[in-house]
Amino acid sequence: MSTLALPRSARDTLPLLRDPALLVPLVGAGVLIYLAVLPLFMLLLGSFQVEVAPREFVYTLKNYQNAYASEYTYSTFRNSLIFASGSAALSFILGTLLAWLTERTNTPLRAIFVPIAVVPLILPGVLESIAWIFLLSPKFGYLNVWLKYLFGLQSSPFNVFSLPGMIWVHSVGQVPLAFLMMVAAFKSMDPSLEESAMMSGGNTWQTLRRVTLRLLMPTCGSVLLILFVRTLESFETPALIGIPARIYVYTSEIYLAFNEYPPDYGRGGALAVGLLVLSAIGVWLYTRSTKEGKKFQTVTGKAFRPRQFDLGPWRWAGFGFLMVYFVFVVLLPFLVLLWASFLPFFAAPSWDALQKLGLDNYRYLGGFRPFWEAMKNSVILATLTATVAMVLTSLVAWIVYKSRLPGSWILDFLAFVPITIPGIVMGMALILLYVAFPIPIYGTIWVLLIAYVTRFIPYGMRSASGSIMQIHSELEEAAAASGASWWETFRRVTLPLLRPGFAAGWIYICIVSFREFSTSVLLATGESRVLSILLFTMFEQGQVTVVAAIGILMILTLLAIVGVFYKISGRVGLQT
Amino acid sequence: MIEVKSLVKIFTDGSNAGVRAVSQVSFTVEEGRFYTLLGPSGCGKTTTLRCIAGLERADEGEIRVAGKKVYSASDATFVPAYRRPIGMVFQSYAIWPHLTVFENVAFPLRVGKQRFSGDEVRKKVRGALEQVELSGLEERMATQLSGGQQQRLALARALVREPQVLLLDEPLSNLDAKLRERMRVELRELQRRLRITTLYVTHDQIEALSMSNMVAVMSAGVIVQEGSPRDIYLQPKSKFVANFIGSTNQLNGKVAQVGGDGTAVVKTDEGEICCAMLNDITAGASVVVVVRPESVVLYRQKPAQGANIIEGKIGAAMFLGEYLDCTVELGQNILQTHQPHSLQVRRGDAVWVELPAGDCMALPAEQ
Numbered sequence: 001m002s003t004l005a006l007p008r009s010a011r012d013t014l015p016l017l018r019d020p021a022l023l024v025p026l027v028g029a030g031v032l033i034y035l036a037v038l039p040l041f042m043l044l045l046g047s048f049q050v051e052v053a054p055r056e057f058v059y060t061l062k063n064y065q066n067a068y069a070s071e072y073t074y075s076t077f078r079n080s081l082i083f084a085s086g087s088a089a090l091s092f093i094l095g096t097l098l099a100w101l102t103e104r105t106n107t108p109l110r111a112i113f114v115p116i117a118v119v120p121l122i123l124p125g126v127l128e129s130i131a132w133i134f135l136l137s138p139k140f141g142y143l144n145v146w147l148k149y150l151f152g153l154q155s156s157p158f159n160v161f162s163l164p165g166m167i168w169v170h171s172v173g174q175v176p177l178a179f180l181m182m183v184a185a186f187k188s189m190d191p192s193l194e195e196s197a198m199m200s201g202g203n204t205w206q207t208l209r210r211v212t213l214r215l216l217m218p219t220c221g222s223v224l225l226i227l228f229v230r231t232l233e234s235f236e237t238p239a240l241i242g243i244p245a246r247i248y249v250y251t252s253e254i255y256l257a258f259n260e261y262p263p264d265y266g267r268g269g270a271l272a273v274g275l276l277v278l279s280a281i282g283v284w285l286y287t288r289s290t291k292e293g294k295k296f297q298t299v300t301g302k303a304f305r306p307r308q309f310d311l312g313p314w315r316w317a318g319f320g321f322l323m324v325y326f327v328f329v330v331l332l333p334f335l336v337l338l339w340a341s342f343l344p345f346f347a348a349p350s351w352d353a354l355q356k357l358g359l360d361n362y363r364y365l366g367g368f369r370p371f372w373e374a375m376k377n378s379v380i381l382a383t384l385t386a387t388v389a390m391v392l393t394s395l396v397a398w399i400v401y402k403s404r405l406p407g408s409w410i411l412d413f414l415a416f417v418p419i420t421i422p423g424i425v426m427g428m429a430l431i432l433l434y435v436a437f438p439i440p441i442y443g444t445i446w447v448l449l450i451a452y453v454t455r456f457i458p459y460g461m462r463s464a465s466g467s468i469m470q471i472h473s474e475l476e477e478a479a480a481a482s483g484a485s486w487w488e489t490f491r492r493v494t495l496p497l498l499r500p501g502f503a504a505g506w507i508y509i510c511i512v513s514f515r516e517f518s519t520s521v522l523l524a525t526g527e528s529r530v531l532s533i534l535l536f537t538m539f540e541q542g543q544v545t546v547v548a549a550i551g552i553l554m555i556l557t558l559l560a561i562v563g564v565f566y567k568i569s570g571r572v573g574l575q576t
Numbered sequence: 577m578i579e580v581k582s583l584v585k586i587f588t589d590g591s592n593a594g595v596r597a598v599s600q601v602s603f604t605v606e607e608g609r610f611y612t613l614l615g616p617s618g619c620g621k622t623t624t625l626r627c628i629a630g631l632e633r634a635d636e637g638e639i640r641v642a643g644k645k646v647y648s649a650s651d652a653t654f655v656p657a658y659r660r661p662i663g664m665v666f667q668s669y670a671i672w673p674h675l676t677v678f679e680n681v682a683f684p685l686r687v688g689k690q691r692f693s694g695d696e697v698r699k700k701v702r703g704a705l706e707q708v709e710l711s712g713l714e715e716r717m718a719t720q721l722s723g724g725q726q727q728r729l730a731l732a733r734a735l736v737r738e739p740q741v742l743l744l745d746e747p748l749s750n751l752d753a754k755l756r757e758r759m760r761v762e763l764r765e766l767q768r769r770l771r772i773t774t775l776y777v778t779h780d781q782i783e784a785l786s787m788s789n790m791v792a793v794m795s796a797g798v799i800v801q802e803g804s805p806r807d808i809y810l811q812p813k814s815k816f817v818a819n820f821i822g823s824t825n826q827l828n829g830k831v832a833q834v835g836g837d838g839t840a841v842v843k844t845d846e847g848e849i850c851c852a853m854l855n856d857i858t859a860g861a862s863v864v865v866v867v868r869p870e871s872v873v874l875y876r877q878k879p880a881q882g883a884n885i886i887e888g889k890i891g892a893a894m895f896l897g898e899y900l901d902c903t904v905e906l907g908q909n910i911l912q913t914h915q916p917h918s919l920q921v922r923r924g925d926a927v928w929v930e931l932p933a934g935d936c937m938a939l940p941a942e943q
Binding site (some may be wrong): 054206406472474477478479480481482484485486487488489492493496497 | 590629630631656657658659662663664666667668670673674683684685687688689724730732734737741
């Protein structure tokens with residue numbers, strides 16, 4: 001046996017390494033460092049390097065000078081700031097209003113608006129932007145055309161290719177997120193706090209203004225912060241609307257640095273480091289504010305039956321708002337995509353256009369190979385990412401919350417790090433990593449898999465750790481006492497008990513992977529192209545009605561994946 | 577058979593870091609016996625059990641289960657829980673909610689080294705369920721069972737592998753009083769029938785006294801007294817054991833005189849009391865005289881003769897169904913007594929109590 005040749009100390013530690021309860025944490029830490037820390041390290045390194053001759057680098061601060069002391073620095077900074085704060089504010093206001101009307105008032109039919117408010121989540125950001133270009137483009141946007149016709153206007157009232165346009169488009173895509181967070185906040189508020197305000201003689205509006213909103217202040221702050229950071233990191237709207245409009249933000253600057261010839265990796269890296277730092281500060285402030293929020297203990301984990309505000313006749317105004325939101329923000333983008341997908345060329349709804357409707361676009365896609373390749377890539381990536389990320393985070397969550405190993409908090413931290421990495425920064429970092437490393441995965445879907453898994457680990461952690469903590473440790477100990485080894489226990493007891501959290505996390509990661517754009521835009525090339533990137537390039541080439549058809553098929557595929565998963569996980573569970 | 581030698585367990589993380597949860601604990605459970613670790617919460621009884629199960633890794637000492645060394649600090653032996661010949665019932669039952677009754681019991685047969693055919697599994701599971709009288713419920717989801725049924729299910733699961741020893745961690749504490757009483761009897765019957773070596777952990781003295789062949793009372797990580805239930809109850813060796821097992825009255829005093837036959841006369845606030853005593857007590861030592869409430873005899877008139885007769889007044893009388901919990905105010909102390917509920921007394925009535933010398937025990941006063 002080869003072990004006999006080992007020195008005594010090494011022989012002693014070997015059984016420890018064979019013990020899965022110790023091996024798994026070590027492997028977990030290794031994987032997380034590889035996924036989350038290594039790319040960031042390479043990014044940092046690359047941002048200080050300049051290639052002076054092929055494969056020969058010198059270390060310098062020149063990249064930072066190019067990135068932050070150019071004539072565009074100020075305008076990029078200004079655009080980013082306005083875009084991010086404007087979108088955060090608008091989506092927060094809309095989301096909060098929706099959440100309040102549906103959760104806390106007697107607005108008619110409010111219950112059916114709760115699922116409706118979340119529906120836009122399945123509309124990928126790229127499609128959201130495309131749909132709103134169809135609606136608000138100054139040249140051909142349907143809303144502009146109609147308004148001009150209705151009121152006899154000379155010029156288009158709306159121009160989507162502007163900062164306000166970008167803010168609007170990005171905000172409506174982000175409203176579901178704000179809505180969900182505010183619903184949670186409203187739900188967990190102790191109604192007796194408001195009731196005592198009413199008992200003290202406060203009327204509806206006074207109670208709302210002086211108690212409800214004041215109590216929600218810490219939550220509002222952290223929701224705004226997260227919306228701000230997410231907008232800063234987003235690239236869909238900046239790519240589809242910002243770049244044609246020559247309104248550049250940080251993410252588009254990074255993209256352009258990569259797309260100029262020759263690509264300026266150094267400047268891109270320096271910009272990416274800046275964006276990373278901004279995002280990290282945002283996340284740090286967010287975690288700090290939520291921790292401090294706990295001190296107030298107004299919004300606890302307890303579920304209350306919330307009080308309903310009686311809006312009186314104003315409830316019809318609330319109903320009107322919900323209807324307007326539903327028709328214009330939720331329904332219209334879908335309808336306009338559907339309509340355009342049946343048109344041979346882009347045209348406003350009219351009797352004339354109605355004659356031309358047909359399935360030509362879909363027929364064309366049937367024989368269009370790049371579409372099928374992208375579809376295959378997207379489906380494989382979405383399902384694989386969701387599965388890999390959930391298995392990985394289930395293991396990590398188990399280590400963090402169950403193993404009682406010293407230092408397991410480090411794993412928790414490592415699994416949280418990716419949340420600070422903006423999508424495009426992740427793409428940049430992985431390019432730098434795999435261009436430098438001799439692993440031939442650059443240009444394949446595997447690099448995308450790595451990128452997606454890394455980015456969505458924090459989401460997986462959230463659902464996995466939530467359900468891991470609910471599993472009584474005696475359930476696992478009983479398996480050990482019944483003779484089950486560590487793996488058998490994990491597979492037969494822990495994993496099945498994790499099923500609800502696993503399924504929820506799986507579906508969420510599947511959806512966000514399927515619609516992912518900002519990482520893919522740098523990493524998906526040629527054969528590894530995914531649907532969102534195909535949409536982007538074909539839209540740039542002007543095949544807008546085919547793009548609409550792709551978009552419709554994309555939404556249908558997403559719904560199908562989710563449906564199939566629900567069915568499978570409901571029937572056989574995850575034991576097999 | 578379970579042999580535990582000089583077991584030490586120190587917690588290094590979590591809320592009770594640095595605590596010596598188990599300190600130099602040694603005991604032996606003979607083959608086929610029912611042995612109970614009894615003590616208040618935090619005394620180290622569950623930790624000891626978990627070390628034997630292999631769910632905790634001890635820091636010092638040695639553990640043998642069925643003659644096989646499963647843990648030893650000196651040669652770094654540690655057999656993981658799933659390789660030990662044990663069956664265990666947990667306090668929360670730990671019934672897996674995602675499996676049926678049948679699958680819960682079949683689990684130990686489906687994992688581990690020894691594999692069984694489908695027929696064998698069915699046969700063994702049916703046998704185990706019969707033993708705990710759960711036949712017919714195989715296809716139910718485990719969560720649909722009542723508390724008592726879940727408890728039986730946990731027992732069937734622990735027994736199905738035919739383990740060498742059975743470990744029970746406060747298995748009855750989640751049941752209501754009526755059911756607990758019944759399960760006590762059933763559990764003991766089952767253990768007798770199977771003759772399985774059993775280690776039982778509880779904080780409930782009635783469970784310990786009624787079920788065990790042997791009881792070890794633990795406190796602060798050490799075994800303070802080991803003996804048969806009768807010894808533990810009637811001859812506690814320390815104030816702690818006397819207090820923990822059953823309710824007890826205590827009178828402080830000094831030994832006035834030591835008799836040759838293990839008796840002593842103790843001078844207390846209420847006068848001199850004749851009582852039994854531990855061997856190592858000398859004249860002049862500070863002692864506590866303990867006497868059980870049910871031993872105290874109450875008289876309405878002063879009895880003509882007898883030792884240890886003290887005059888007092890009725891304090892409070894509480895009707896508890898089985899008996900009357902009646903306190904008697906002596907000069908300095910209040911005595912708790914159990915009297916038949918036919919007794920008619922009122923607060924303030926003058927009474928005389930007799931503390932039968934055979935039922936009084938002098939124990940060393942703790943510093």
